[in-house]
Amino acid sequence: MAENQAKLTAQDLKSDQQIRWCAGCGNHAILAAVQKALPELGIKKEDFVFISGIGCSSRFPYYMDTYGIHSIHGRAAAISSGTKVTNPNLSVWIMTGDGDSLAIGGNHFIHTIRRNMGLNIIIFNNEIYGLTKGQYSPTSKKGAHTYTSPYGTVESPFHPAELVIGSQGKFFARSVDNNVKLTTEILIQAGKHDGTSVVEILQNCVIYNDKTHAEITDKEFKDDRQLILKHGEPMIFGKNRDKGIILDGVKLKIVNIGQNGVKEEDILVHRSNENNPGIHMMLANMRHPNYPVALGVIRNVQAPTYETSVAEQIKKVQAKSNIKTMEDLFNSGTTFEIK
Amino acid sequence: MSKNLQVIESERIAIRFSGDSGDGMQLIGTLFSDTAALFGNDLSTFPDYPSEVRAPAGTIGGISGFNANIGHALVNTPGDYADILVAMNPAALKANLMWVKPGAIIIVDRDNFDEKSLEKAGYTENPLNNNDLNGFTLVDPPIASLVRETLKEVGLDTKSILRTRNMFTLGMVYWILDQSLEYTDNFFKEKFKKNPLVVEANTRVLQAGYYYAETTEVLTNVYKVPPAEIQKGRYTKLNGNKASAWGLLAAAKRANLDLFIGSYPITPATQVLEELSARKDLGVKSFQAEDEIAAVCASIGASFAGALGVCNTSGPGLALKSEALGLAVMIEIPLVIVDVQRGGPSTGLPTKSEQSDLWQALYGRNGECPLPVLAATTPSNCFYYAFYAAKIALEHMTPVILLTEGYLGNGSEPWRIISMEDLPEIHPPRVFKAVKDWKPFERDPETLVRPWAIPGTKGLEHRIGGLEKDAITGSVSHDPLNHQKMVEMREEKINRIVKDVPDLEVFGEQTGDLLVVGWGGTYGHLLTAVREVLQEKFKIGLAQFSYIRPLPKNVADVFGKFKKIIVCENNLGQFANYLRFNYQDFRYLQFNKIQGLPFTVEELKEKFINVIEEK
Numbered sequence A: 001m002a003e004n005q006a007k008l009t010a011q012d013l014k015s016d017q018q019i020r021w022c023a024g025c026g027n028h029a030i031l032a033a034v035q036k037a038l039p040e041l042g043i044k045k046e047d048f049v050f051i052s053g054i055g056c057s058s059r060f061p062y063y064m065d066t067y068g069i070h071s072i073h074g075r076a077a078a079i080s081s082g083t084k085v086t087n088p089n090l091s092v093w094i095m096t097g098d099g100d101s102l103a104i105g106g107n108h109f110i111h112t113i114r115r116n117m118g119l120n121i122i123i124f125n126n127e128i129y130g131l132t133k134g135q136y137s138p139t140s141k142k143g144a145h146t147y148t149s150p151y152g153t154v155e156s157p158f159h160p161a162e163l164v165i166g167s168q169g170k171f172f173a174r175s176v177d178n179n180v181k182l183t184t185e186i187l188i189q190a191g192k193h194d195g196t197s198v199v200e201i202l203q204n205c206v207i208y209n210d211k212t213h214a215e216i217t218d219k220e221f222k223d224d225r226q227l228i229l230k231h232g233e234p235m236i237f238g239k240n241r242d243k244g245i246i247l248d249g250v251k252l253k254i255v256n257i258g259q260n261g262v263k264e265e266d267i268l269v270h271r272s273n274e275n276n277p278g279i280h281m282m283l284a285n286m287r288h289p290n291y292p293v294a295l296g297v298i299r300n301v302q303a304p305t306y307e308t309s310v311a312e313q314i315k316k317v318q319a320k321s322n323i324k325t326m327e328d329l330f331n332s333g334t335t336f337e338i339k
Numbered sequence B: 001m002s003k004n005l006q007v008i009e010s011e012r013i014a015i016r017f018s019g020d021s022g023d024g025m026q027l028i029g030t031l032f033s034d035t036a037a038l039f040g041n042d043l044s045t046f047p048d049y050p051s052e053v054r055a056p057a058g059t060i061g062g063i064s065g066f067n068a069n070i071g072h073a074l075v076n077t078p079g080d081y082a083d084i085l086v087a088m089n090p091a092a093l094k095a096n097l098m099w100v101k102p103g104a105i106i107i108v109d110r111d112n113f114d115e116k117s118l119e120k121a122g123y124t125e126n127p128l129n130n131n132d133l134n135g136f137t138l139v140d141p142p143i144a145s146l147v148r149e150t151l152k153e154v155g156l157d158t159k160s161i162l163r164t165r166n167m168f169t170l171g172m173v174y175w176i177l178d179q180s181l182e183y184t185d186n187f188f189k190e191k192f193k194k195n196p197l198v199v200e201a202n203t204r205v206l207q208a209g210y211y212y213a214e215t216t217e218v219l220t221n222v223y224k225v226p227p228a229e230i231q232k233g234r235y236t237k238l239n240g241n242k243a244s245a246w247g248l249l250a251a252a253k254r255a256n257l258d259l260f261i262g263s264y265p266i267t268p269a270t271q272v273l274e275e276l277s278a279r280k281d282l283g284v285k286s287f288q289a290e291d292e293i294a295a296v297c298a299s300i301g302a303s304f305a306g307a308l309g310v311c312n313t314s315g316p317g318l319a320l321k322s323e324a325l326g327l328a329v330m331i332e333i334p335l336v337i338v339d340v341q342r343g344g345p346s347t348g349l350p351t352k353s354e355q356s357d358l359w360q361a362l363y364g365r366n367g368e369c370p371l372p373v374l375a376a377t378t379p380s381n382c383f384y385y386a387f388y389a390a391k392i393a394l395e396h397m398t399p400v401i402l403l404t405e406g407y408l409g410n411g412s413e414p415w416r417i418i419s420m421e422d423l424p425e426i427h428p429p430r431v432f433k434a435v436k437d438w439k440p441f442e443r444d445p446e447t448l449v450r451p452w453a454i455p456g457t458k459g460l461e462h463r464i465g466g467l468e469k470d471a472i473t474g475s476v477s478h479d480p481l482n483h484q485k486m487v488e489m490r491e492e493k494i495n496r497i498v499k500d501v502p503d504l505e506v507f508g509e510q511t512g513d514l515l516v517v518g519w520g521g522t523y524g525h526l527l528t529a530v531r532e533v534l535q536e537k538f539k540i541g542l543a544q545f546s547y548i549r550p551l552p553k554n555v556a557d558v559f560g561k562f563k564k565i566i567v568c569e570n571n572l573g574q575f576a577n578y579l580r581f582n583y584q585d586f587r588y589l590q591f592n593k594i595q596g597l598p599f600t601v602e603e604l605k606e607k608f609i610n611v612i613e614e615k
Helices: A027-041 A057-063 A076-086 A098-104 A106-115 A160-166 A180-192 A278-284 A306-320 A326-330 B025-039 B090-099 B115-121 B143-150 B158-162 B165-176 B182-191 B196-215 B240-254 B270-282 B292-304 B315-331 B358-363 B382-396 B406-410 B480-500 B520-535 B555-559 B574-582 B601-613
Strands: A048-052 A067-070 A091-097 A119-125 A171-176 A197-202 A226-229 A243-248 A251-256 A293-300 A335-338 B006-009 B012-020 B042-048 B063-071 B082-087 B100-108 B137-139 B221-224 B233-239 B259-263 B285-288 B308-313 B335-341 B373-375 B399-405 B412-416 B463-465 B506-508 B512-519 B540-545 B547-549 B562-569 B589-592
Touching: A027 A057, A027 A119, A027 A180, A048 A057, A048 A076, A057 A067, A057 A091, A057 B463, A076 A091, A076 A098, A076 A106, A076 A119, A076 A306, A076 B259, A076 B285, A076 B292, A091 A098, A098 A106, A098 A119, A098 A160, A106 A119, A106 A160, A106 B292, A119 A180, A160 A171, A160 A197, A160 A278, A160 A293, A171 A180, A171 A278, A180 A197, A180 A293, A251 A278, A278 A293, A306 B270, A326 B240, A326 B270, B012 B025, B012 B090, B012 B165, B025 B042, B025 B063, B025 B165, B025 B182, B025 B233, B042 B406, B063 B090, B082 B090, B082 B165, B090 B100, B090 B115, B100 B165, B143 B158, B143 B165, B143 B196, B158 B196, B165 B182, B165 B196, B165 B221, B182 B196, B233 B240, B240 B259, B240 B270, B240 B308, B240 B335, B240 B382, B240 B399, B240 B406, B259 B270, B259 B292, B270 B285, B270 B308, B285 B292, B292 B308, B292 B315, B292 B335, B308 B315, B308 B382, B315 B335, B315 B358, B315 B399, B315 B463, B335 B382, B335 B406, B358 B373, B358 B399, B358 B547, B358 B574, B373 B382, B382 B399, B382 B480, B399 B406, B399 B520, B406 B520, B506 B520, B512 B520, B512 B574, B512 B601, B520 B540, B520 B562, B520 B601, B562 B574, B562 B601, B589 B601
Parallel strands: A048 A067, A048 A091, A067 B463, A091 A119, A119 A197, A171 A197, A226 A293, B006 B221, B012 B082, B082 B100, B100 B137, B259 B285, B259 B308, B308 B335, B335 B399, B373 B399, B512 B540, B512 B562, B562 B589
Antiparallel strands: A171 A293, A243 A251, A335 B233, B012 B063, B042 B063, B042 B412, B233 B412, B373 B547, B506 B540
């Protein structure tokens, strides 16, 4: 029985493989957060599966002593779907990057979310192709100078949250690589969520896109530029915890608590379980410098999952159908006897 | 019977039903072949749909046909040329006249040969009134008028009345072939039980057609096709796609595994997915993916989790799956892809048959990427080849491609019902318990097969992936010598499957002047042609391949016993060149047809005799 077993530790989850990410890469911190989070889920080690595509982030499964596949570019969500439907008892994690999941794997990404397949998708968003050494990605900021855009990109980036919510996503969270504590908390919630959970981690590529998130993540200004959302708590941020978010007409607005008669109780309270995604979308779309960037679990609502619906449908059909065996099937059409 | 009637016993009768997409030709074709099957005839049928759902009515592009060949003798093709043609309108007549035997009976609805319909079919004058149909027995009742008259008291609307015209022609056919109306009458009662008026209308019209044929002076012969001498037992009719679906499911059941099908609709393969999606009752998990790539990937993920993952597709879909097939080869996971081939390249001829995916199946992947390739040879043996493809995949931890063809997928024939115990057991190399120092790539020294541990099994956690791996530990390795070793090992692993491949058999003469070589769905036509050439005392044999990779062990022995070898296939010579590459000591003649149509027995016979007689 699981309860009688010694609790899983981060150490148990480390594989014997040498970690080959660059020194200073944000991935190291994400690996640490994952290895901290998983033991908190009460799931047996053998029931974890890590599946990845191609890219720096996709090397992840090699570093976890769990079941895993390092597959082909963009397809982790599709492979994982087959795994989860076959055995809904597994806790399946997709480790992916912005190129892997939003460019070559974009189709699988949106359809997996639409189906509410019970998978955890962790996107390491560094706004660059790292493994192929520095080309722009679908999340690169417009105008980004990279090896394939020496004069700046002319295309607009995807924002993962918009795709998630546009695909009827039920769970979306955001973290930053240098906040292991927050990432760990988010991963625990993602792991507990039934259905597709998407976690975007703003991750720094120290070699090809260094400091791309620095204006949000630097210690110096992070408190003023990050809004860490918690379900049921007011949206307050700032070094002095004196700034908040209110709804002004159809827009979010930053206010200073104690100024112009604004009191703490005027500040919006975060409801991650609100079914209507309107406010969630606005929160996820807050961008520097006009707004703080929202972190934490932005959206977390319940809905039937694909794999349980499949299992239930099979049960229902089996209860009704006259076909119980292969022989029943063979004899189910027009048959005739040759004597 | 009043008229001077002759009863002619026939070995085989081929019939073509042809009309607009909405005329109900598939239905009467099915009722006709069920009736023949119940009577004990051997049979083979093939539907011929247009690729448009409802092309403009009355045009040649919109013609829907159903061919049935029934026999006292064994039947191996749906019949190249018809003894009886039912053509509901001028376009149907025009499209099929080249496929009718001299002297055949042609049944048309005279009411449909008006100026407008003739013009749509491209006729400048009415073929019923000039000499176009000389040499045929033309039966041309005004069917629309006759069904109106028959049903004037039944109280149906005009549209429903006219919809029964197909049953009038079916009734005529039943009289011509001295067949019973009973099965068809019962079908009406069952199918339309909620609408007694429709039952009555169809029953009456079927009878009206039957009696019309009896009365008309034009028809002077009744053809009798006595029951065939086929293996005793209970049969059902199966087309190749349904047979493939059942074979895959039977393999999963025999191996005690769940069946998972990841698929994306594509003509002419879709029915495999449809059939398995309906098999929730037998626990099938079907996943209609967002694209062909997701379909194969989901099936790989399912196999990783311990199911039998399978896919069905056609040529363009197989092209999209090739990268993922490489992954399946690299991670050594069981997977079956059924490729129901169609005319290519690109979108090509979606509803027509071809054998041009052979090289794609063998070679269409990056890197040295070997996998077994099988080919079914008849609609009903798609069941067995799907089963054996899955058995090889599971026991050898490899993706397998089963090639079928549109011609097999849609063609139907009787299949003798078996019990599951008749099928061989399947033993995948599953590992259920942790052992010390277990390694995911420690191979069976005989077969080179790796063990299969699935997620959820304690103590066997491991990673697999598309990167080259160390031969022993399975960890990522870029070592040059290791890579060569692994490439050779993957090749050798597939080559060793030859132990499971039955020897090539020859039909007809075992040594002689000409060996006809075919593979896959050309079997029925090649067999019929070779059988007929043998009757003319030529020294000819037929070797039909089902195992393409690995090839059977005795190929060279078989080839060496004939003076000439001719490879017949519906492509430009893919198998012939594959044989040249593998067995270089022989000279291969070729006969290739790439028209989206099967060979005809006539053209094959002519070719074989010419080749034998050529010095």
